[in-house]
Amino acid sequence: ELKVEQNPLFLSMQEGKNYTIYCNYSTTSDRLYWYRQDPGKSLESLFVLLSNGAVKQEGRLMASLDTKARLSTLHITAAVHDLSATYFCAASNFGNEKLTFGTGTRLTIIP
Protein backbone atom coordinates (compact mmCIF):
# COMPACT_ATOMS: atom_id res chain seq x y z
CA GLU A 1 0.00 0.00 0.00
CA LEU A 2 1.34 3.38 -1.00
CA LYS A 3 1.91 5.76 1.91
CA VAL A 4 3.19 9.30 1.72
CA GLU A 5 4.88 11.17 4.55
CA GLN A 6 5.79 14.81 4.67
CA ASN A 7 7.97 16.71 7.03
CA PRO A 8 7.96 19.01 8.69
CA LEU A 9 4.26 19.34 9.45
CA PHE A 10 4.67 22.95 10.47
CA LEU A 11 7.31 25.38 9.32
CA SER A 12 7.74 28.96 10.37
CA MET A 13 10.48 30.84 8.60
CA GLN A 14 11.65 34.36 8.07
CA GLU A 15 11.38 36.20 4.83
CA GLY A 16 14.49 35.88 2.70
CA LYS A 17 15.50 32.48 4.07
CA ASN A 18 15.71 29.18 2.22
CA TYR A 19 14.10 25.97 3.31
CA THR A 20 13.09 22.52 2.09
CA ILE A 21 9.99 20.38 2.58
CA TYR A 22 10.51 16.64 2.30
CA CYS A 23 8.14 14.03 0.92
CA ASN A 24 8.84 10.33 1.28
CA TYR A 25 6.72 7.61 -0.25
CA SER A 26 6.66 3.96 0.67
CA THR A 27 6.45 2.04 -2.61
CA THR A 28 7.26 2.62 -6.24
CA SER A 29 5.29 5.51 -7.62
CA ASP A 30 5.04 6.79 -11.18
CA ARG A 31 4.03 10.38 -10.49
CA LEU A 32 4.71 12.83 -7.70
CA TYR A 33 2.58 15.94 -7.31
CA TRP A 34 2.95 19.11 -5.29
CA TYR A 35 -0.08 21.22 -4.45
CA ARG A 36 -0.61 24.46 -2.61
CA GLN A 37 -3.68 25.19 -0.50
CA ASP A 38 -4.58 28.57 0.99
CA PRO A 39 -6.93 28.61 4.01
CA GLY A 40 -10.48 27.77 2.98
CA LYS A 41 -9.47 27.37 -0.65
CA SER A 42 -9.02 24.59 -3.14
CA LEU A 43 -5.79 22.86 -4.14
CA GLU A 44 -3.64 24.55 -6.72
CA SER A 45 -1.34 22.32 -8.77
CA LEU A 46 2.30 23.38 -8.56
CA PHE A 47 4.33 20.56 -10.07
CA VAL A 48 3.99 17.06 -11.49
CA LEU A 49 7.18 15.00 -11.58
CA LEU A 50 7.54 11.77 -13.53
CA SER A 51 11.07 10.57 -13.82
CA ASN A 52 14.08 10.11 -11.62
CA GLY A 53 16.14 13.25 -11.37
CA ALA A 54 13.29 15.44 -12.58
CA VAL A 55 13.57 19.03 -11.45
CA LYS A 56 10.99 21.75 -12.02
CA GLN A 57 11.07 25.37 -10.98
CA GLU A 58 8.49 28.09 -10.81
CA GLY A 59 9.52 31.37 -9.26
CA ARG A 60 10.90 30.76 -5.77
CA LEU A 61 9.77 27.13 -5.68
CA MET A 62 11.74 24.20 -7.01
CA ALA A 63 10.68 20.56 -6.85
CA SER A 64 12.85 17.52 -7.42
CA LEU A 65 12.36 13.78 -7.50
CA ASP A 66 14.68 10.93 -6.54
CA THR A 67 12.82 7.72 -7.33
CA LYS A 68 15.59 5.50 -5.97
CA ALA A 69 15.34 7.13 -2.55
CA ARG A 70 11.54 7.51 -2.93
CA LEU A 71 11.96 11.14 -2.01
CA SER A 72 10.75 14.41 -3.41
CA THR A 73 11.70 17.83 -2.12
CA LEU A 74 10.12 21.24 -2.45
CA HIS A 75 12.75 23.92 -2.01
CA ILE A 76 11.82 27.48 -1.20
CA THR A 77 14.33 30.16 -2.09
CA ALA A 78 14.34 33.60 -0.44
CA ALA A 79 10.87 33.15 1.02
CA VAL A 80 8.30 35.91 0.78
CA HIS A 81 5.06 36.32 2.74
CA ASP A 82 2.92 35.35 -0.27
CA LEU A 83 4.26 31.82 -0.04
CA SER A 84 2.51 31.23 3.28
CA ALA A 85 0.14 28.30 2.69
CA THR A 86 -0.18 24.57 3.25
CA TYR A 87 1.78 22.45 0.80
CA PHE A 88 0.82 18.89 -0.03
CA CYS A 89 2.68 16.22 -1.88
CA ALA A 90 0.82 13.30 -3.42
CA ALA A 91 1.77 10.22 -5.38
CA SER A 92 -0.01 8.06 -7.94
CA ASN A 93 0.68 5.22 -10.31
CA PHE A 94 -0.06 4.70 -13.99
CA GLY A 95 -3.34 2.90 -14.43
CA ASN A 96 -4.56 3.95 -10.97
CA GLU A 97 -5.04 7.66 -10.86
CA LYS A 98 -5.84 7.87 -7.18
CA LEU A 99 -3.75 10.46 -5.42
CA THR A 100 -2.31 9.37 -2.10
CA PHE A 101 -1.62 12.52 -0.13
CA GLY A 102 0.78 13.41 2.61
CA THR A 103 -0.71 15.23 5.59
CA GLY A 104 0.62 18.58 4.43
CA THR A 105 3.15 21.15 5.60
CA ARG A 106 1.78 24.40 6.96
CA LEU A 107 4.26 27.08 5.99
CA THR A 108 4.22 30.49 7.65
CA ILE A 109 6.56 33.19 6.41
CA ILE A 110 7.33 35.81 9.03
CA PRO A 111 8.28 39.33 7.89
Next chain:
Amino acid sequence: EAQVTQNPRYLITVTGKKLTVTCSQNMNHEYMSWYRQDPGLGLRQIYYSMNVEVTDKGDVPEGYKVSRKEKRNFPLILESPSPNQTSLYFCASSTGQEWSYNEQFFGPGTRLTVL
Protein backbone atom coordinates in the same frame (compact mmCIF):
# COMPACT_ATOMS: atom_id res chain seq x y z
CA GLU B 1 -12.36 28.84 -18.71
CA ALA B 2 -11.32 25.27 -17.90
CA GLN B 3 -12.66 24.41 -14.49
CA VAL B 4 -14.23 22.00 -12.05
CA THR B 5 -17.33 23.33 -10.33
CA GLN B 6 -19.08 22.08 -7.23
CA ASN B 7 -22.40 22.95 -5.65
CA PRO B 8 -23.28 23.81 -3.03
CA ARG B 9 -20.14 25.36 -1.58
CA TYR B 10 -21.48 25.26 1.96
CA LEU B 11 -24.14 23.02 3.42
CA ILE B 12 -25.48 22.47 6.91
CA THR B 13 -27.87 19.58 7.28
CA VAL B 14 -29.23 17.15 9.84
CA THR B 15 -28.56 13.48 10.36
CA GLY B 16 -30.43 11.25 7.94
CA LYS B 17 -31.51 13.86 5.41
CA LYS B 18 -30.40 12.75 1.96
CA LEU B 19 -28.23 15.18 0.05
CA THR B 20 -26.35 15.44 -3.23
CA VAL B 21 -23.23 17.44 -3.98
CA THR B 22 -22.82 18.10 -7.67
CA CYS B 23 -19.54 18.18 -9.58
CA SER B 24 -19.08 19.21 -13.18
CA GLN B 25 -16.02 19.68 -15.39
CA ASN B 26 -15.73 21.30 -18.82
CA MET B 27 -12.40 19.80 -19.89
CA ASN B 28 -13.72 16.56 -21.41
CA HIS B 29 -11.82 14.61 -18.78
CA GLU B 30 -12.24 10.86 -18.52
CA TYR B 31 -11.26 10.53 -14.86
CA MET B 32 -13.17 12.09 -11.98
CA SER B 33 -12.96 11.49 -8.27
CA TRP B 34 -14.13 12.68 -4.86
CA TYR B 35 -11.91 13.36 -1.85
CA ARG B 36 -12.64 14.40 1.67
CA GLN B 37 -10.25 16.51 3.70
CA ASP B 38 -10.08 16.23 7.47
CA PRO B 39 -7.63 17.90 9.86
CA GLY B 40 -4.61 15.71 10.51
CA LEU B 41 -5.69 13.14 7.94
CA GLY B 42 -4.99 14.98 4.71
CA LEU B 43 -7.13 14.13 1.71
CA ARG B 44 -8.58 10.68 1.19
CA GLN B 45 -10.31 9.36 -1.87
CA ILE B 46 -13.98 8.39 -1.55
CA TYR B 47 -14.94 7.20 -5.05
CA TYR B 48 -13.60 7.55 -8.53
CA SER B 49 -14.73 7.06 -12.11
CA MET B 50 -12.55 6.12 -15.07
CA ASN B 51 -15.30 6.88 -17.58
CA VAL B 52 -19.04 7.06 -18.08
CA GLU B 53 -20.87 4.29 -16.19
CA VAL B 54 -17.58 3.10 -14.64
CA THR B 55 -17.18 3.87 -10.94
CA ASP B 56 -15.24 2.27 -8.12
CA LYS B 57 -14.54 2.66 -4.42
CA GLY B 58 -11.65 4.64 -3.07
CA ASP B 59 -10.26 4.42 0.45
CA VAL B 60 -13.28 5.68 2.42
CA PRO B 61 -16.47 4.85 0.46
CA GLU B 62 -18.77 3.91 3.36
CA GLY B 63 -21.87 6.08 3.52
CA TYR B 64 -21.44 7.52 0.02
CA LYS B 65 -22.75 6.80 -3.46
CA VAL B 66 -21.81 8.18 -6.84
CA SER B 67 -22.99 7.96 -10.42
CA ARG B 68 -21.48 8.85 -13.78
CA LYS B 69 -24.21 9.06 -16.36
CA GLU B 70 -22.54 11.83 -18.33
CA LYS B 71 -18.87 12.48 -18.87
CA ARG B 72 -18.93 15.95 -17.39
CA ASN B 73 -20.88 15.23 -14.18
CA PHE B 74 -20.02 13.16 -11.13
CA PRO B 75 -22.41 13.77 -8.22
CA LEU B 76 -21.71 12.59 -4.68
CA ILE B 77 -24.73 11.28 -2.82
CA LEU B 78 -25.11 10.88 0.92
CA GLU B 79 -28.22 8.78 1.42
CA SER B 80 -28.31 9.13 5.20
CA PRO B 81 -25.67 11.60 6.38
CA SER B 82 -24.13 11.22 9.81
CA PRO B 83 -22.03 13.65 11.88
CA ASN B 84 -18.80 11.78 11.02
CA GLN B 85 -19.32 12.87 7.41
CA THR B 86 -18.81 16.47 8.41
CA SER B 87 -15.85 17.41 6.26
CA LEU B 88 -14.51 19.43 3.36
CA TYR B 89 -15.18 17.67 0.06
CA PHE B 90 -13.31 18.11 -3.18
CA CYS B 91 -14.09 16.86 -6.64
CA ALA B 92 -11.17 16.39 -9.04
CA SER B 93 -10.76 15.52 -12.70
CA SER B 94 -7.98 14.60 -15.11
CA THR B 95 -7.47 13.14 -18.55
CA GLY B 96 -6.73 9.75 -17.01
CA GLN B 97 -4.08 9.06 -19.61
CA GLU B 98 -1.39 6.64 -18.63
CA TRP B 99 2.28 7.41 -19.22
CA SER B 100 1.55 11.12 -18.95
CA TYR B 101 1.65 13.88 -16.38
CA ASN B 102 -2.08 13.52 -15.89
CA GLU B 103 -2.42 16.73 -13.95
CA GLN B 104 -5.44 16.60 -11.67
CA PHE B 105 -7.63 19.67 -11.26
CA PHE B 106 -9.64 20.27 -8.13
CA GLY B 107 -12.98 21.96 -7.62
CA PRO B 108 -13.45 24.79 -5.09
CA GLY B 109 -14.64 22.46 -2.33
CA THR B 110 -17.89 21.89 -0.44
CA ARG B 111 -17.91 22.36 3.30
CA LEU B 112 -20.50 20.01 4.77
CA THR B 113 -21.70 20.05 8.35
CA VAL B 114 -24.02 17.29 9.57
CA LEU B 115 -25.75 18.03 12.87
